[in-house]
Amino acid sequence: MVSWRDWLHDAARQLGAAGIEDASAEGRFLFTGVLGLSRSQVIADPDRKLDEASLAAVNKALERRVSRVPLSQILGATPFWTLELLVTPDVLSPRADTETIVEAALNDVDTARPVRILDIATGSGAIALALLTEMQSATAVATDISRAALDIAAINAGRTGLSERIELVCTSWADGIAGRFDLVVSNPPYIASSIIETLEPEVRDHEPRLALDGGPDGLAPYRHLFSEARRLLAPGGTGVFEIGYDQREAVLRLAQEAGARDADCVKDLGGRSRAIVFAFS
Ligand SMILES: C[S@@+](CC[C@H](N)C(=O)[O-])C[C@H]1O[C@@H](n2cnc3c(N)ncnc32)[C@H](O)[C@@H]1O
Missing domain, CATH: 1.10.8 (Helicase, Ruva Protein; domain 3)
Structure with a gap:
């Protein structure tokens, strides 16, 4: 034995x-x-x-x-923020770096207020669910183009006791979403298409391509996201998007072109630019 x-x-x-x-x-x-x-x-x-x-x-x-199947997919779960989330090949395994987005968003809102959150491209639901656990009166709308990913987000919402406060919508970015939100957050796909084949097998072969591919320059999603944030942020609202470590200048430029003000980048624990925080009014 x-x-x-x-x-x-x-x-x-x-x-x-x-x-x-x-x-x-x-x-x-x-x-x-x-x-x-x-x-x-x-x-x-x-x-x-x-x-x-x-x-x-x-x-x-x-x-x-x-x-080279990712550990999170083998175990079927991964820790994120204070939560334990279900992970399958249909969703990107939430990364510790993405907690930077949660932190930056929490820094910028009054967590006691009934904050309305929009999480665009929610995947497993990680960002929206982490924010909801920290804001007892908040509600969230979370979108994804992948129905299979939203099924996982729904299970995660149920497991974390947050189903009543989150609405999951299958759409491209924020198409068809109306109303105004105090927080618009997103961790979109932001890897340049040509780079994907060079990634570790865990990512390249086992995570959804849809969760990775940001188009030829990796920036295509941000062009949609800033204009959606301009349409959907409430006066005084905050936008927080995850970015690639080398996208700081390009994403700040896109934010400026979209008319954002006070745009700035926040670093992750490794000291790399990881999030852009911005407003429109
Ligand atoms: C990098 S993953 C992020 C998932 C999750 N927000 C997180 O931080 O772990 C990007 C997500 O974008 C979704 N996605 C890709 N294209 C989309 C689109 N056009 N509209 C909405 N979601 C999209 C993918 O299905 C995937 O779930």
Whole structure:
């Protein structure tokens, strides 16, 4: 029978050989995630043997990870902000960097007010749901062009107890959305089409192309987003969009061309420009 220690050792070797960075940590996440164990349980009992069913389950997960399926898709969940969100191949796995958008939005609104939020291109629902957990009186409209992504967002809204405060709409950007919003947020696809083939296999082969491809220069979505924000932001409202680390100047220019004022970029924890914050009035 295989001990926990031996399995972890072999998993780290296989993951490393597959080109995965930090193979030991990945093996441990896989092991604890699949078996529902804490890290301290594993550290405390390394000589414990795997029963047959557990061994089959962790081996199957390891095989998928070695073929570069993202950990979040194997485990079916990923942490975002204070939430644990369902993730499938139909949605982009929410990234820690995207929490910068949540933070920037919270800095700019009175969270006690009944804020109206529009999250364009919501995917798993990550940004809208994180904002709603921080604003008890807020409501959100969240759009996506992918019906399959919205199905996942609906499950995440249910799991986080926020279904009553979010409306999910299948549309392109904000087509057909009316009314005024205090916050318009978005993390659109912003990778230049030609770059996609050079990305890590986890992203290139397993995340939805629709969630990545920002057109020839990666900026196509912003051209829609700024004009939609101008139409839909309430007086005094704030827009916050995620941007690529190298898009600061180009996106600031697009914001200016659209008539935005006070546009500025916010950095993520790694010190890279990650969000543009702007207003129109
Ligand atoms: C980068 S993902 C972001 C998902 C989520 N907001 C997050 O931060 O994790 C971009 C999303 O844009 C959606 N999308 C792509 N084109 C769209 C369009 N024309 N209208 C609305 N959503 C679109 C994709 O389906 C995907 O869910």
